[in-house]
Amino acid sequence: MTTYAQAMTRDNEFVGGAATTAVAAMIAALFAGSTVLTPLYVIYKQAFGFSQMTLTLVYAVYVVGNLTALLALGRLSDVIGRRPAALTATAVAVASALLFLFAENVAWLDIARILSGLGIGVGAGTGTAWLAELIDSEDKSRAATIATSTNFVGLGLGALVSGMLAEYAPWPLRLTFALYLALLALVTLLIWRTRETVSRPGRLSDVSMRPRLSVPADIRAAFVAPAVTGFGAMALVGFYAALAPSILAQQLQVTNHAEAGALFF
Helix, strand or coil: CCCECCCCCCCCCECHHHHHHHHHHHHHHHHHHHHCCHHHHHHHHHHHCCCHHHHHHHHHCHHHHHHHHHHHCCCHHHHHCHHHHHHHHHHHHHHHHHHHHCCCCHHHHHHHHHHHHHHHHHHHHHHHHHHHHHCCCCCCHHHHHHHHHHHHHHHHHHHHHHHHHHHHCCCHHHHHHHHHHHHHHHHHHHHHCECCCECCCCCHHHCCCCCCCCCCHHHHHHHHHHHHHHHHHHHHHHHHHHHHHHHHHHCCCCCCHHHHHHHHC
16 A cells, blocks of 8 residues: 655645646646547548548547556556656657647557557546545545546647637647647646655556456445446547537538537537
């Protein structure tokens, strides 16, 4: 079981509310990266000339990275520390955004989406655990509430801002990701200054890559309903985000990218 540092902090480190805000901002920024594509899919489809099926697959490969993070890297932050794991997640998100920024074909988009899922999987788990340790309260459900809320804020704002940039600003496939990279740089600086809560971080070589899939026996009954509900809700969100812009453009003749982003928001 992980032990946590409660005593000394470095000078100028974020603690308390500032630390909580920094971690919440990281979660929101990472999830925003998964939906900035939503209003841009139609533009990518026209630029690269791929089919609706290919578009759906580009969106779906996100799950490959996400499952890798959840099953193989779920304990990463327990071993190496919250801050190093969070910085790793933002670094992966930066790599994903750079691939989108310079994408030349569908293969670039596929790899970028896998990396996006990997970064979000590592960052979301790390951020939720970090919040639980930073919040000075016995009610640890507050950490889950903050993490979930910032998750959906990021998802909504990512699509909304991307749609507005695609419609009203130049270089829609470049400017969006350039600004997103600037956001990730800011979040990285915030995370760098946030208090570490793992008292004795280990080495990366100590991390077991063996997938672990289990639920403690005493919470299994209570786990099933929210797990099924969450799975269904996120599956619907993914399906909607992938197909809604194309449906708007092809079936309803709504070609305004800002409207596509606002609809998701």
